[in-house]
Amino acid sequence: MGTTPTYSEPELIKMLKERDNHSFTYLYNNYSGALYTIILQIIPDQDLASDVLQEVFINIWRRIDSYDPTKGRLFTWMLNVARNASIDFLRSKSYQNSKKNQELPETLPLSVSGQSTHTNVDGIGFKKVLLKLKVESRTLIDLAYYKGYTHEEIAQIEKIPLGTVKTRIRTALIQLREHLK
Amino acid sequence: MNIQEYISSGIVESYVLGLADAAEKAEFERLCAEHAEVRAARDQFENSLEQDAFTEAIEPPAFLKDKIFASLHINTESSLPVAPLPSSDAKVVGMHPDGSRSALRWMRYLVAASVILLVGSTILNFYFFNRYKEYNDRYTQLVASQQQLAANNTTLQAKLQGFETDLAIIRNPDMAIVKLPGSNVPTSPAPTSLATVYWNLSNKDVYLMVNRMPEPASGKQFQLWALVDGKPVSAGVFDTQNATVLVRMKNIPNAQGFAITLEKRGGSEAPTMEQMYVLGTVKT
Numbered sequence: 001m002g003t004t005p006t007y008s009e010p011e012l013i014k015m016l017k018e019r020d021n022h023s024f025t026y027l028y029n030n031y032s033g034a035l036y037t038i039i040l041q042i043i044p045d046q047d048l049a050s051d052v053l054q055e056v057f058i059n060i061w062r063r064i065d066s067y068d069p070t071k072g073r074l075f076t077w078m079l080n081v082a083r084n085a086s087i088d089f090l091r092s093k094s095y096q097n098s099k100k101n102q103e104l105p106e107t108l109p110l111s112v113s114g115q116s117t118h119t120n121v122d123g124i125g126f127k128k129v130l131l132k133l134k135v136e137s138r139t140l141i142d143l144a145y146y147k148g149y150t151h152e153e154i155a156q157i158e159k160i161p162l163g164t165v166k167t168r169i170r171t172a173l174i175q176l177r178e179h180l181k
Numbered sequence: 182m183n184i185q186e187y188i189s190s191g192i193v194e195s196y197v198l199g200l201a202d203a204a205e206k207a208e209f210e211r212l213c214a215e216h217a218e219v220r221a222a223r224d225q226f227e228n229s230l231e232q233d234a235f236t237e238a239i240e241p242p243a244f245l246k247d248k249i250f251a252s253l254h255i256n257t258e259s260s261l262p263v264a265p266l267p268s269s270d271a272k273v274v275g276m277h278p279d280g281s282r283s284a285l286r287w288m289r290y291l292v293a294a295s296v297i298l299l300v301g302s303t304i305l306n307f308y309f310f311n312r313y314k315e316y317n318d319r320y321t322q323l324v325a326s327q328q329q330l331a332a333n334n335t336t337l338q339a340k341l342q343g344f345e346t347d348l349a350i351i352r353n354p355d356m357a358i359v360k361l362p363g364s365n366v367p368t369s370p371a372p373t374s375l376a377t378v379y380w381n382l383s384n385k386d387v388y389l390m391v392n393r394m395p396e397p398a399s400g401k402q403f404q405l406w407a408l409v410d411g412k413p414v415s416a417g418v419f420d421t422q423n424a425t426v427l428v429r430m431k432n433i434p435n436a437q438g439f440a441i442t443l444e445k446r447g448g449s450e451a452p453t454m455e456q457m458y459v460l461g462t463v464k465t
Contacts, residue, residue: 024253028246033238034231040239053241054249061253071210072197072223075231080199129233144200151202169200170191177194180229 009074016064024061031075032057035082042086042146052089056082087148129179137172144169187212188222197226347388347426355383359439361461370443371395374458378405378439379427385434387416388427394458396421397443404444406452407436408462418448438462 007015007026015023035056039049059081067077089095130138143149143157151169155162195201196209212219350356356379363374375392389405397403405416416430416439442449443456 025250028249032246033240034234036241037238038234046242050242050245054245054252057249058253070214073227073231075234076197076227079230079234083199145198170195173191173194173198173200174189177226177229180226180233 010069013064013067013069013074016061027060028057031078034075035078038079038082039086042083043089048089048095049086052085053082055089056085059085083145084148087146090147129176132179133172133175137168137175140165140169141172141176184212184216184218188219193219193222193226197223197230343425350381350388350427351379353381355381357382357463359461359463361439361441361459363459365460366440366457368455369458370456371458376441376459378430378461380433380436380463385432387430387433389419389430390427391419391421394421394441400446401443402446402448403441403458404448404452405430406440406442407433408438408440409433409436413440413452415448415450418444418446436463 007023012023012026016027032053036049036053039052039056040046043049043052056078060078063081067074071077130141133141140154140158143154144151149157151162151165154169155165158165192201192205192209196206201209209219213223359378359380361376361378363369363372366372371394374394376394377390377392379388379390380386381388387405387407394403402418403421404418406413407416408414414433414436416433419428419430438461440452440460441458442452442454443458444453
């Protein structure tokens with residue numbers, strides 16, 4: 001694939017919606033690493049993360065027609081497909097059961113380490129930025145972004161008012177943006 | 182609403198990262214459409230997020246690519262450019278794996294073959310039905326003619342049997358032959374008439390052969406008489422039409438001659454002498 005041309009995002013989207021196989025190859029070659037890293041941040045086990053990445057690409061290929069470019073970039077859409085698939089997997093019965101059977105301790109927020117097949121992604125990208133936040137903000141972002149809880153659920157878990165949850169998450173997000181710049 | 186305040190409230194990040202609830206999303210999308218600044222802020226955050234994701238990204242295992250492409254039936258080795266499908270068809274056809282597409286093509290061939298077979302079968306059925314009708318008609322005709330032949334045969338057999346019986350009578354050595362010509366009767370209404378009597382001298386049975394006799398008028402019938410010691414004795418009436426070769430008459434024990442007269446139908450007690458047609462004497 002050495003001669004693969006570079007496509008602009010509108011070109012790529014058009015080709016994907018036309019079911020052009022080459023566009024999908026291009027998509028995989030360019031985005032699989034970024035999406036895999038996002039999945040690993042939620043599911044540190046590489047084998048499980050690989051399974052989810054496969055599901056994510058299949059979903060992208062099948063649901064490309066539901067992507068609306070007016071609502072954001074292609075990568076943002078794929079990022080959310082990957083994040084949602086990862087959270088759905090975390091909540092799946094089979095994953096919950098396997099966790100109980102292995103008697104692994106609850107994964108502590110932002111402190112994934114130990115298992116050989118696990119990848120420490122704390123130092124990478126978005127998560128690295130997250131580490132710069134205050135602990136209380138970090139916990140809320142972890143629950144909202146990496147665990148997929150709604151603000152109402154977080155208010156119950158953390159036993160703080162819903163308004164406070166919203167305010168703290170918004171504040172944390174503004175800080176994230178500043179660090180990303 | 183102050184747009185700058187809105188933009189810096191964290192809603193942009195919340196929306197892009199998928200953390201906004203439905204009402205927030207709807208409002209953000211509406212404001213995005215209305216305000217270029219909101220769109221610009223969104224684009225900016227998305228770009229920085231995307232760039233961040235690409236830095237130090239971890240590559241997935243190499244085997245995963247083949248696995249994913251195989252599951253989607255996409256050939257990664259193919260270097261041939263694939264012509265984009267018409268976009269109207271793409272949603273429908275493109276989703277089909279290659280296997281089901283070729284299955285579809287085979288189904289089309291199968292349907293076409295079935296239609297051809299059906300048409301062919303219909304034509305053959307029609308042809309064979311016509312042939313069947315033709316042969317059935319011929320068979321019916323053959324049966325009819327065979328029955329006709331069998332009937333004719335029966336008639337001929339009966340006729341032949343009649344002839345053989347008559348021939349056996351004539352061949353009998355005890356038979357006396359008495360010719361009755363019209364020329365023997367000066368007053369005969371038909372002098373060229375001729376009849377022959379076959380008289381079995383042992384059992385005295387009498388048979389008559391009509392050689393040449395005129396057709397009697399309606400209500401009239403010829404009557405054979407035996408001349409016994411100068412007296413006429415009736416030997417019965419006969420028809421000249423539809424007669425067999427020999428007509429069996431009454432048994433006559435003794436006679437010197439035979440004569441035929443034309444009488445009323447059913448015969449008379451005594452012969453009408455002026456209506457005598459033929460006459461012959463027995464030569465012993």
